[in-house]
């Protein structure tokens with residue numbers, strides 16, 4: 203039934219993405235498990251993103267500290283800086299920065315790689331060799347991003363705190379021990395748990411969206427470019443929506 | 459070149475691929491409109507047709523990459539449609555598919571390209587055995603020297619050979635070649651034609667060779683089938699098919715052999 207081309211196309215897109223996610227869930231637990239490919243992808247996502255995450259985390263920590271100081275200084279409360287930074291980084295900045303960086307770096311990578319495999323018939327080549335390309339390509343990549351983004355988030359948080367500490371140390375002469383002591387006294391296990399969970403969701407989002415876009419790339423070289431581009435844009439969009447929803451849920455949980 | 463008759467001592471050879479009344483359309487474009495085709499054991503059948511006539515669609519339906527609208531396909535006695543994934547995989551291990559653009563895995567070198575389908579489809583092969591099978595397959599296509607190269611370093615003809623080697627490594631009973639000589643110079647095309655014949659003789663495979671290259675057809679075909687307007691219009695030996703005044707068939711022949719003469 204045709205309601206209008208736009209509505210129809212949207213319904214089809216929703217149906218196709220839902221089937222894609224469903225297939226992922228089904229095949230996640232089926233044998234064989236391509237362990238070597240999973241390790242390779244974890245390396246590509248985790249280790250190869252370290253330099254970029256180091257830089258952005260560090261800069262975020264320093265800049266956020268510098269920018270927050272005047273507001274706190276107005277109340278003579280610069281001693282609250284470590285607490286403020288730790289809470290901000292762990293609860294919000296580190297998950298978001300890590301997810302956005304990974305969406306840009308890893309998402310475009312996966313989108314372009316799977317897209318070019320699609321248009322050059324490499325995915326069909328796997329199928330005719332009785333290899334399940336979904337299992338081999340999509341499941342391994344999505345599991346890798348889901349596992350690696352939380353790890354990178356924690357790392358980003360640490361690097362950000364180091365950046366912040368350098369700045370605080372330079373200005374307020376706070377020692378490393380007291381910086382982390384005040385910082386960590388403000389956060390709870392719920393904060394850590396919430397951020398890690400959030401990062402799992404972000405990692406899954408990046409992996410599944412990029413794989414979906416690459417796996418369904420339209421033919422031709424523009425198809426590859428479009429898949430890479432759409433992977434990044436859609437991942438970032440969905441990450442912001444999820445951030446908003448998850449914050450509501452966490453704040454509701456804090457009420458208990 | 460008519461090498462062997464379709465009967466052996468008066469007994470017809472068994473049919474390995476049987477296509478009946480196949481139709482397929484994309485949107486409002488009818489690509490296949492009732493294709494019938496039989497391939498017998500150890501036979502090379504060439505399917506000729508213009509670009510866009512649906513040749514690739516036909517063999518992709520045969521291997522189950524595309525679903526037909528109507529009609530039936532039987533491969534090695536099994537109806538392709540409605541096979542479970544497991545049965546489909548078992549069937550696909552017995553069918554080699556050489557892609558038009560070779561479809562080598564860009565991220566792997568030649569040796570890994572060949573070992574990959576083998577490792578994924580067999581259990582308990584030692585590294586040593588895998589290596590031996592890789593070298594056997596490379597020897598069969600005469601490209602042992604390329605074993606450590608990346609696909610991007612290979613020429614078009616070499617890519618085709620590696621693509622064929624990658625399918626041979628699973629020792630298929632049937633080979634499907636999609637435009638094996640497209641985009642190659644005449645000498646390399648000739649080598650690929652020889653390779654196709656050699657594969658058929660060494661491994662006793664039955665093949666469908668899709669092409670619009672009449673030199674390839676003439677050199678490899680036991681039988682030729684001409685795909686025109688979505689149907690198999692003429693089936694027979696190369697000479698039989700082109701012994702006609704049908705303008706569409708004639709123009710196909712003339713285009714290949716007359717236009718390529720120096721003017």
Ligand SMILES: Nc1ncnc2c1ncn2[C@@H]1O[C@H](COP(=O)(O)OP(=O)(O)O)[C@@H](O)[C@H]1O
Nearest residue numbers: 484487489507508509510511512513514515516
């Ligand atoms: N997946 C597809 N979606 C839509 N149209 C397709 C698809 N595959 C093939 N076609 C169309 O079917 C026709 C035949 O294609 P094909 O079998 O590739 O031709 P050829 O004989 O050159 O191999 C072409 O017009 C092509 O546009």
Ligand SMILES: [Mg+2]
Nearest residue numbers: 513514558637
């Ligand atoms: Mg084709």
